Amino acid sequence: MRIRSVAKVPTSANVYSVYVRQRLDARTQIFSLDYSDKLRVYDARGTLRSTRKWSSKVRCIAVADVEGVGKDSLVGGVGKKVLVVDHQGSPIWNIGLESSVVACDARDIDGDDAAEVVVALQNRRVILWNDDKNALFSRTMDRPVADVWLEDITNDTELEVVIADRKGVVTILTAAGYKLKDLQLGAALTTFAVLTFGERRLFVTGDHSSVLRIWDIDGNQITSLDIEAAPKAMATGIPDDVSDVAYLVVSTRDKRLSFWEVQETGKASKSEQVILQQIDSTKDAVYRRAIKCGNCGAPASPEAAKCESCGAQLEVLAEYVIEEYIQESIDSITSKHHRIELKELDRILRRTLPRPAAYNLRRSLQAMIQAGAIEGHIDGSTFVRTKKPRKRKLPRPNKQTIDKTMASIRDLLEGRETLDILRLEKETGIDRRILRRTLLILLGEGEIEGVFSEDTFTLDAGQEISQFIWKLEKELKAQ
Secondary structure (H helix, E strand, O other): OEEEEEEEEEOOOOEEEEEEEEOOOOOEEEEEEEOOOEEEEEEOOOOEEEEEEOOOOEEEEEEEOOOOOOOOEEEEEEOOEEEEEOOOOOEEEEEEOOOOEEEEEEEOOOOOOOOEEEEEEOOOEEEEEOOOOOEEEEEEOOOOEEEEEEEOOOOOOOOEEEEEEOOOEEEEEOOOOOEEEEEEOOOOOOEEEEEEEOOEEEEEEEOOOOEEEEEOOOOOEEEEEEOOOOEEEEEEEOOOOOOOOEEEEEEEOOOEEEEEEEEOOOOOOHHHHHHHHHHHHHHHHHHHEOOEOOOOOOEOOOOOOEOOOOOOEOOEOOHHHHHHHHHHHHHHHHHHOOEEEHHHHHHHHHHHOOOOOOOOHHHHHHHHHHHOOOOEEEEOOEEEEOOOOOOOOOOOOOHHHHHHHHHHHHHHHOOOOEEEHHHHHHHHOOOHHHHHHHHHHHHHHOOOOEEEEOOEEEEOOOOOHHHHHHHHHHHHHOO
16 A cells, blocks of 8 residues: 655644545545634645634534535534535524534435435434435444444445444444444544545544554554654545545644545455455345334334344345335336426435335436436436336226225225235235325325335324325326
8 A cells, every 4th residue: 555645734723623525526625624713625735725714613524515506515513513504604404413513424325416414423323314404314322433424335326324433443334324334443543534445445543642544344454654643633535436546634633734645555355355245245135124024013123134022034125126116116206207306306215115225316217217217317416307107008997996995995094004005906906006106106296194115005193094095096096
């Protein structure tokens, strides 16, 4: 591994938070916060480009397009609040929390061009929000958190949540909050960074000494870097997909900001490749495993292979079924929304999927377009459907069948909020694909409130059954 010092810049006060913004035009910006209440922006060579007044009460900083409009926002933790300020300086997020923010990051996880925001709190809780401020998950860690990152560890374009605690344990979670792997990187750490280099994932750690340590995905230390003083913060970045240079920026307790270039990290060893395969396999199993026990019906955590209530093995969906649900949802939503922003499509899609799932919206749309499953194109951050959906060769329900269906739904929902689609198909003769499609359209239109869980649909607590049945009947007649 080659690490070359590029610049060492003295600062008027200690820098306690740094962030590398990787721009699409290959320009790299380094943002720093220091105790003189300044936000400074440098280029990758360590040249100061701008300075502005910024409160040192902001404990962490991230920079990303949270609104999905092509403009960067500043993300920060201020005491017990998460703030997001748009490119004009206007606040767009102000979320109050029960504990102080200690770390944050923001990147587009799911390919809708709008960045998600993750924060770690002093009380050990980690929260990931979608761009619409809906929490995708909340998880309390075992030990105090030092830092949190969003990175594509499994190299499948969906980012993972990487959490480093002060005892040196690094935990990798899916974007739905499920644990994939724990790594022990030394006895303790105070600063942490993820170094992405091609298909290799490396971790940089610092403690109270003047030495940085670099580890592989298998938890082996592969090299170290001597610095002038103990680190206070660090960040990494790669300017574009074809670059052979990565950046490491470190602030130290001697009021200095150091810029390094990293080259020739080497290829992943067989051991690293095995670990990456294991993480990918675990992720696949987690997303396919049942969230409700098929034996006793109790809610189940996909992290466990067996039901905690009865000990039965949790069922696993076939991989194609999940992809089928995603494509079916996209097809149904865009049949009524011929022009829709990716972030809005993602918001609706999350509500219609039968379970938390790993997907990249842009990649899924491109695959459907190439396969001829959907006709349209992506215009910037908007999907445009150019032709109406092809007519499906499914029997169209007649009035008598629809009336029978509505009566069956009333019976199925009597005293409960869950609708069994397979049972409804057997009782009425209406193809379950028509029933699912109708429900997906109504969800996308915001006409009904509820969630899918495989072949069951659960109404939200506030959804009136009579209104639900009326909306469903109306949409079925329009098929």
